Amino acid sequence: MRFINMLQYRINKFVIAPFVFAAFFFLCKGLVGMDLMAAGPLAPSSSEADGPQDNLKFLFAVFFITWIAFFAYIFFLSKRLSEMKREIEELRKSMVVSSQE
């Protein structure tokens, strides 16, 4: 029964959602704070594209790729838990059937 008790664990999706929104809020606020929104397009076609402030798209890419990877992994763990719960339920049913026989 040890493994059944351990399944009381859950990855709390309701905690993750506000975390994502908060991260997005900070990100947007950060853009305004750095005066980059007012600076025009993120990737200008002129030679300004090599300027130090014009690499924001790379920072964006790193931020989103990192968090997408983390959330994908958490989703994988959550799915694995669901599978195990189903397997345990099947085992429980088969035990009940075999004990009745």
Add this chain to the structure above:
Amino acid sequence: MRTALFTITTILMLSTIYMIFIWVPTEHNLGVSQRIFYFHVPLAWIGMVSIIVVGVASVAHLVSGNNKWDALAYSSAELGVIFATLILVTGAIWAKPVWGVWWSWDPKLTTTLILWFIYIGYLMVRAYSPSGSQGRRYASVVALLGAIDAPLIYLASIWWRTAHPDLNIGPLAESSLDSDMLLTFVVALIAFTLFYVYLLWERVRIRRVEDTLDEVYQYASVSN
């Protein structure tokens, strides 16, 4: 305890994001792209810590035969793949604006790529080797090879000519960051480390349930 760890990690991670995008000053030479540093270096740190955890847990498993060490090694390897992949991806994204190329065969990059292959190798050995203790022992040997690679990555910028800057972390660090940048870096490092510990904790719990289920299935197949 687990809830407390999750709460602290969340607060620190939000603080890190705030500091990176709003608080920390922009570096003069590299500009905004320097802020990638606060993601990239903690990820690299965890990638190396992870393989050392895999190596130490594998040795403990070989010595004691206790499956809980094996669960720790496997879980850390799985997390290590994610972190090692992110090191390579974020590094490539940072290299493009700074070096002008997505990839170069720099010693640090090359040894990190080797680490990624070792992680993949470890998980493949676990997936395709015989189930039970024999497969675990094979994988432990791969893990030990990986643990040797971690110091190579760390020392690559000292031993070989490399485009990477000075070390910012560890006993040989010669960081030239100003105080605000250093504080942001330290907070990011702690946040990502706690995040790794939290994920590892959860993964180990799930792994042990998986092991128990396997034992039940094996017992059932023998009984039948």
